[in-house]
Amino acid sequence: MQRGLTKLGLTEIRIGGFGGQGVILAAVVIGKAAAIFEGGYATMTQSFGPEARGGSSSAQVILSGDPILYPYVANPDILVVMSQEAYTRFSPQLKPGGILITEQELVRIDQAPTGIRMYGVPATRLAEELGRKVVLNIVMVGFFGAVTNMLNPDNLRQAVADSVPPAMQKLNLQAFDKGFAYGAEMIQGLAEDKDAEQLFALES
Amino acid sequence: MSEALLDIPVNPTNPVEPFLRMDRMPHIWCPACGIGTTVNCFTRALESSKLNLDKVAIVSGIGCTGRVAGYANLDSFHTTHGRAIPFATGLKLSNPELQVVVYSGDGDLFAIGGNHFIHAARRNMDIKVICVNNLTYAMTGGQTAPTTPASVISATSPYGVFEPSFNLVQLAEAAGASYVARWTTFHVKQLSRSMEEVLHKKGFCFIEVISPCPTLYQRRNKMGDGLDAMKFYKEVSKVRNGAPTSECALTKSGEIVVGKFVDRDRPDYLELLRAQMTESLGDRYADPEVSCSEG
Amino acid sequence: MHADPKGVLTGVHFLDGDHACCEGTLAAGARFSAGYPITPSTEVVERFAWRIPTVGGIFIQMEDELAASIAIQGAVWGGAKAFTVTSGPGFSLMMEHIGYAAITETPCVFVNVQRGGPSTGLPTLPAQADMMQAKWGSHGDYSIIALCPNSPQECFDLTITAFNLSEEFRVPVMMMLDECVGHMTEKVVIPEADTIAITPRRFTKKTPEEFRLFEPQSDMVPDMVKAGDGYRFHVTGLTHDERGYPSMNVETQDVLVRRMHDKLKPFENGRAIYEAEFLDDAEVVVVSYGITSRVAQRALQLAREQGVKAGKFRMISAWPFPEQHIRELAGRVKAFVVPELNMGQMVREVERCAAGKAKVVSVPHAGGSVHDPDVILKAILEAAR
Incomplete structure (x- = not known):
């Protein structure tokens, strides 16, 4: 059960976006x-506070196999951004060797930070394909699950079901699956083409 | 002189005694103060109301009238300055079978407690507020209250009051009270009747009683003693039941309009709460059982 | 007595401290709350307002904190278990009625989710700067109990403890959260109702004729009654005798104030709630509470890794101050290090109890965030030198 957590140990994650994107729910x-x-x-x-109203929104999650003491994230291992502002604000904080996950159509990266792994997903568009743009956050969660591979996908999926109202469950699970599939495909593609991955890393 | 005229009982008891804590007498009020008169009227209202007095609670704030709770032989609460109404709100909501009476003065209810008054009236909280309005802060030595009429001399207005004062009955009506009346301590019969009426009326009820403070207000303003106050009330009072409350403002020596001004039926707080919750939650709504049980 | 299952949301949840605190009130049997919105505490009553109509009770949003803090006391005398929730500016307004609860011995719980001050200060950011106010904020001499959770789980657990202690000792009990704990989301396990111990209200068994409202029992605490049961009792904020009647003289004052003070002695002598670690060989003891205790724990681990004999004394009950423990430790350790999200409040108590026998080092923080663990580590290393 604890495969992900024991493997990764203490993992610090920051998720940023703008109000209404469902950053906190993610x-x-x-x-x-x-x-x-x-x-x-x-x-x-x-x-919290004025900066969390309407404008930007951000959340921090720390995962660990052991009890967590310090509750805040200074330099995340994983940064998930769904807005340009969040990218600008938080990307300098990402740890060397960390993972950057972007909503690729909302975040434009002129000069990518070096020494990190970077994955992009058109989450808003994928959500729109499901008929509801609001589930872009859960598409992001699915994608996060696939590309980080640190949590059991079934557990993540169950957490989605557990966190939304019953009437919204089906849609959110579809969103999760869609994001996860997109990420899994990307990872598989990269694995199949080692050279491509190296190229990707170089580009980053 | 005949024998019959001298037939005075050996241990005379006042009919109001069962309603008072006689072990706390004598009370602290000055000779000719009007508060005792209002308490007398209240005890008669309690008696004629036929209510189970175990289920009547009285809540006071601070000040001369704030001491009423301590003398009433009921479950009684002498709270903090201005906060009798919010205390009564909690008491009523946790134990709705209680008839909760707030008995306090004008300074307590309308200066420091003014905010609570308007909100309880707005909510139509099922409490009965009796305000003894002696137009001053008496307990602390006769300072200006929000009810003190213009040109009155007080301890903190030695050159005369210039601030406009509140018209309490208008304020109560505007804030949403279900029942609004005003009497003076000269109108003991009418006052008792009003008090009895509100003990049987649902919702937020307000009775203002104009009452003399001979020691501070009357004396300082050369208005004579307690008897002069009664003569003054008799002379200037005019019973106008149903009068628009906007026409009932008080002045130092002008007309005092008395009567019952408002008597309307509005759903009270608990009725509104139940209706809303039932509409929103249907069978899932659980009727409040607020009281905790014993072990 | 066990918790009423109606209020117990048994299960494993992912809740923030504010919401967990609300679940604690429901599990403890609170069926009445009066509140007034203030960041960062409002979530407690927001959840209560959402939950209580299906549990069976009342939430009322009052016009201000003065009203909220006295409405709950009206509810208690009507028979309810009741609480209110606030943060700094509202806590200041509630001081009036913390005093009223103390002198009328009204069992009730005040939750303060501390934010940076003074005045409006930092509405959305943490501090622990109301600790002295919790003890001394209302005028006059009185005693209260204050508890400091450091996680959402403890926000649940200790809220139940707070209600139980308030019934046992008939004092207002303060739940001293901070914004960080209040807004931090973690796993919260809510057990089955029949495993949650509840201290019932001790209603008198006497008849109205025999009953005296403030007659102390063997534990110095009087029995309770509620309005409407025929006792025709009188409650006043004035100095009062055993009947509850105002009696303003030196003798009555002495009897009343001494008893209010002394009735918490049994808690002070042996009931302090704390967490200790490595105290056997400790040369430096870190005294902390609330969120700071978690940050300090990290510093402590680092210090021990560096070979420093550092120990932990985490106050869970901060008031009454765990005086005996600090006095005992002072006789055998070199120093105390006291990190707090204030400019040095509880450290004064540590200093008083250390009485010069051990060095006391304050690690202040003005609030708005938590300490950098390295700052606490540095203080530990210096104190150990």
């Missing part, structure tokens, strides 16, 4: 998957 789902369904520990905090 963080809740990831935290819940780790703390409740994976049997590990998770601490989620979010920024």
